[in-house]
Amino acid sequence: MAVEYECCESQFFIHILIVVFLVLFAGLMSGLTLGLMSLSLVDLEVLAKSGTPKDRKYAEKILPVVTRQHLLLCTLLICNAAAMEALPIFLDTLVTAWGAILISVTLILLFGEIIPQSVCTRYGLAIGASVAPFVRVLVWVCFPVAYPISKLLDYLLGKEHVALFRRTELKTLVNLHGNEAGKGGELTHDETTIIAGALELTEKTASDAMTPISDTFSIDINAKLDRNLMNLILEKGHSRVPVYYEQPTNIIGLVLVKNLLTIHPEDEIPVKSVTIRRIPKVPETLPLYDILNEFQKGHSHMAVVVKQCHKKSPASGVVKEVRVDVDGEKSNSLKSKRSFHKWKSFPSNGSNGSYRSKKWNKDMNSDILEIEGKPLPKVAEDEEAVGIITMEDVIEELLQEEIFDETDHHFDNS
Incomplete structure (x- = not known):
């Protein structure tokens, strides 16, 4: 028992x-x-x-x-x-x-x-x-x-796949890691701003960062570099000045201001007698990332932004669409909030553009413009110059802040 x-x-x-x-x-x-x-x-x-x-x-x-x-x-x-x-x-x-x-x-x-x-x-x-x-x-x-x-x-x-963050989700994640969000993040305001600007750079195009032609300082190729014009160039304080022919929308090249140091105003040398460099043309729908990559190649730091229109073929009478990569709603551009505009220089592609896939070719370098014995170029029928974009414009969109140099003026709108 x-x-x-x-x-x-x-x-x-x-x-x-x-x-x-x-x-x-x-x-x-x-x-x-x-x-x-x-x-x-x-x-x-x-x-x-x-x-x-x-x-x-x-x-x-x-x-x-x-x-x-x-x-x-x-x-x-x-x-x-x-x-x-x-x-x-x-x-x-x-x-x-x-x-x-x-x-x-x-x-x-x-x-x-x-x-x-x-x-x-x-x-x-x-x-x-x-x-x-x-x-x-x-x-x-x-x-x-x-x-x-x-x-x-x-x-x-389906097999397991790596779930990466979308661009907007990654931007929100970065903002949450900022120390201003109050969640213990270590990123400063400047760091989160720059990262967000880099993520938005693909969505922004040349038209978002450019300076409109109406606000651009340019000089006529037939003008004379007298004291008044030299003083005006000096007053503007730009390192590059676009040069136009007949009308301001027909930008054919640019002049490096440093090349004018040896010119005497009393000689009144015509603008066409100095070294004029070619200026590239880019479609207004070209993403800023592509523009920045081409700026880095050193061909030019300034470009003309063109609006490519619908061209009617004289033979068939049919409207041919030269370019149709237009985003619906454009993002809020930093440039639209500015009380002043900056510009600077770029390589001419003169093509119909293919959004992100189109790159500048080797023959599009910003070399010297040959004028003697040749007719000056005019605006193409299917292109319309709408603005100027520079390296500084793209960097400002990246930083999401203004870059002030010694010649800029601060405006207090308060």
């Missing part, structure tokens, strides 16, 4: 230990399901490359485990379901049927769901790295069942 009692007592404690193990195991699987599956591959790769030393170590351990997310998800759910289904079986040997159901629901809800998921939500990276070897063992144990299900999920839902 005593032996039978001891046997029952030992069996009772064994069942208690099994119940505790099943509850803890189910809780671990539930917590890992939330903790590991909530860690995206992008987040882990970022932490593995640029996180703190501890986070790098954790991320490197977790990355091989979460690479096949559907297989990991199936493994964790199978183990969790097996533990929860086995729990009432062992509880039935300890208490009545209704008691086993009540106790199992309470234990699973409290210790198998709420507490583990709360802990893994906060410390998922550390816990996931600690149990990564154990999870790998579970993946191999459940592989015969989990693998077919994961392949079915891959077929129905």
